[in-house]
Amino acid sequence: MKLTSILGSAAALALTATAATADIKIGFAAEAYPPFTAKNAAGEWEGFEVDLKNALCAAMEEECTVVDVAWDGIIPALLAGKIDAIVASMSITEERLKTINFSDKYYNTPAVLVAPKTSDMSADSTDGKIIGVQVSTIHQNYAEKHFGGADIKTYSTFDEHNQDLTAGRVDAVVGDSIAFADYLAATPDMEVKAELTDEAVFGPGVGVGMRKDDTELAAKFNAAIKQIREDGTYDAIGKKFFDFDIYGG
Known part of the structure; x- marks a missing residue:
């Protein structure tokens, strides 16, 4: 009984450790969409949303892994648990809000x-x-x-x-x-x-798409967006790609 108990405790600790260090899987649309996302000659992602994703994950103190998903399958991939969040210039609309949740907006362009x-x-x-x-x-x-x-x-x-x-x-x-x-x-x-x-x-702009029950993750993204807006990180990223404030009115 003692051995079983010890093994059970060890397994529980292992699961807890795994959960604590689990990556947030960020879905990027596989198709190039410059200047927001595109792959360079080395096959590496670059662009405004790539830098933004890095800043948000750093602000959340979370490890993030990028998963390429075809645009027309990106919401199904989210709902199926293949990704945890969509960072792919997805506008916050009433129609999409029937199926998924969004963070606060992180840019808005006409x-x-x-x-x-x-x-x-x-x-x-x-x-x-x-x-x-x-x-x-x-x-x-x-x-x-x-x-x-x-x-x-x-x-x-x-x-x-x-x-x-x-x-x-x-x-x-x-x-x-x-x-x-x-x-x-x-x-x-x-x-x-x-x-x-x-x-x-x-809609009001572009946000991070998430599953409706991931309220804790949504709160983390909202706090991270607010943080990088206030500490100047957002503006520094924006100035690399645009000569105007992409956040919008």
């Missing part, structure tokens, strides 16, 4: 409509046009709600709809204004035609 400079495209003249959007995004939701007379074409990645815009296979695309920066710089015959607004669709 959505835009992009099309060739030579076109007369506007947010009010999309009927009969082909509009490209990334699947399972707020941008798809916006296009389906507001551009009912257009043919909405979905893509697995942001880069794919940009490639089709360049090739003339779509008339315009909808996406995050900052994510378009590199594309617009490299493709001077394209421009922003309109800034799009709809609080019900876009």
